[in-house]
Amino acid sequence: MKGSGGGNGTNEEPFRLRGHRPAHGEPVLDRAFRLLACFGPETPVLSLTALAARSDLPKATALRIARQLAEQGALERTASGHYTIGLRLLEIASVAxxxxxxxxxxxxxxxxxxxxxxxxxxxxxxxxxxxxxxxxxxxxxxxxxxxxxxxxxxxxxxxxxxxxxxxxxxxxxxxxxxxxxxxxxxxxxxxxxxxxxxxxxxxxxxxxxxxxxxxxxxxxxxxxxxxxxxxxxxxxxxxxxxxxxxxxxxxxxxxxxxxxxxxxxxxxxxxxxxx
The missing domain is CATH 3.30.450.40 (GAF domain)
Known part of the structure; x- marks a missing residue:
């Protein structure tokens, strides 16, 4: 059974794709969820460099998607410029x-x-x-x-x-x-x-x-x-x-x-x- 990383309350590593380039034709939505899945109990705040590394995305791609997520409130920027999960996701999840x-x-x-x-x-x-x-x-x-x-x-x-x-x-x-x-x-x-x-x-x-x-x-x-x-x-x-x-x-x-x-x-x- 697969590891439940990225937000499961365990110490397992998050699921990662091989390589450092997104799969050919991979939808932006898939890459956005790969970024969001990087956050977990042990990693509530991440730098852009860490996001790119943990999601196996090019840094420029990670930055572009992180900015888009931040504009929608799915991510928030800390005073140090790092990223954390935004309250917009809590608002959406509350109606599940x-x-x-x-x-x-x-x-x-x-x-x-x-x-x-x-x-x-x-x-x-x-x-x-x-x-x-x-x-x-x-x-x-x-x-x-x-x-x-x-x-x-x-x-x-x-x-x-x-x-x-x-x-x-x-x-x-x-x-x-x-x-x-x-x-x-x-x-x-x-x-x-x-x-x-x-x-x-x-x-x-x-x-x-x-x-x-x-x-x-x-x-x-x-x-x-x-x-x-x-x-x-x-x-x-x-x-x-x-x-x-x-x-x-x-x-x-x-x-x-x-x-x-x-x-x-x-x-x-x-x-x-x-x-």
Missing amino acids: PRGHGLRAIALPYLQDLWHATRQHVQLVVREGMEGILVERLSARDAQRVMYRVGGRLPLHATAPGLVLLAFAPTQVQEDFLDADRPTDDARLNPTADSLRPRLATVRRDRYAVFSRPQWDVSMTGVAAPILDRHHTTIAALSVITPSEQSRPTVHIPAVVAVARAITRAMATEPVGALL
């Missing part, structure tokens, strides 16, 4: 139905679950072969976790990812299972033969539990599916807690119940609310 729309409906329920657990409560949707974290509520003293809002999560190595993969269309599952993944850790990178029965168990139980190391502590996630009015899984709700602090499985009933409550709320929303 699967992000803000879903979040607006789910947030009151997420808050109730957060107050009850005092842990990390996450709302995740699937985008292609990865999950995207669209909301996270965290207690002040909760253990630090890897993923930030807007970051990408592996489908096979997180509880919400397993839920989203288990209830994804069959072709999506087959494509994912057929894809090459690292195998250094059989638990975090399972084979297709070991992942198939696990997904079947998630579909049967309608929840997933997954533990993985995060820095110096093991964290366990419990997740359940959220459905739309057409009974299609559109998101996963999860609670993440330190594996040794308590029994994470005690959160299963609450996570399942709140996910069902959000599902019921989704069914009562106007048809256009999430379109």
